Amino acid sequence: MRLQVAKWGNSLAVRLPVEYLRAAGLKEGDEVEAEVTSIGEIRLTPTQRFDKAAFLERVGQLRAGLPMTASTVEEMRRGDRY
Numbered sequence: 001m002r003l004q005v006a007k008w009g010n011s012l013a014v015r016l017p018v019e020y021l022r023a024a025g026l027k028e029g030d031e032v033e034a035e036v037t038s039i040g041e042i043r044l045t046p047t048q049r050f051d052k053a054a055f056l057e058r059v060g061q062l063r064a065g066l067p068m069t070a071s072t073v074e075e076m077r078r079g080d081r082y
Contacts (some may be wrong), residue, residue: 032044
C-alpha cells in the first residue's frame with residue numbers, strides 16, 4: 001500500500017490504516033520503536049509494555065521451584081570462610 005508523507009505541525013507524518021494497526025495489535029497511545037535499516041527502509045516495531053503484576057507472578061512461580069536452603073553467605077560464616 002502506498003502512503004503519503006504529510007505535514008503535521010512542524011513535523012512530517014505518515015497515517016497508518018486502521019487495519020494495519022489492528023493486525024499489529026496497536027491502538028492510539030501505544031508506543032513503537034522506529035529504526036531506519038541500512039538500505040533505507042523505515043521499520044516500526046511495537047514495544048512491549050511492562051506488566052508488573054505478570055512479572056511478580058512469574059517471579060513467585062520461579063521462587064516456588066527453588067529449594068529452601070541456607071544462603072551461601074550464612075554457610076560461609078558458619079565455616080569461617082570469609
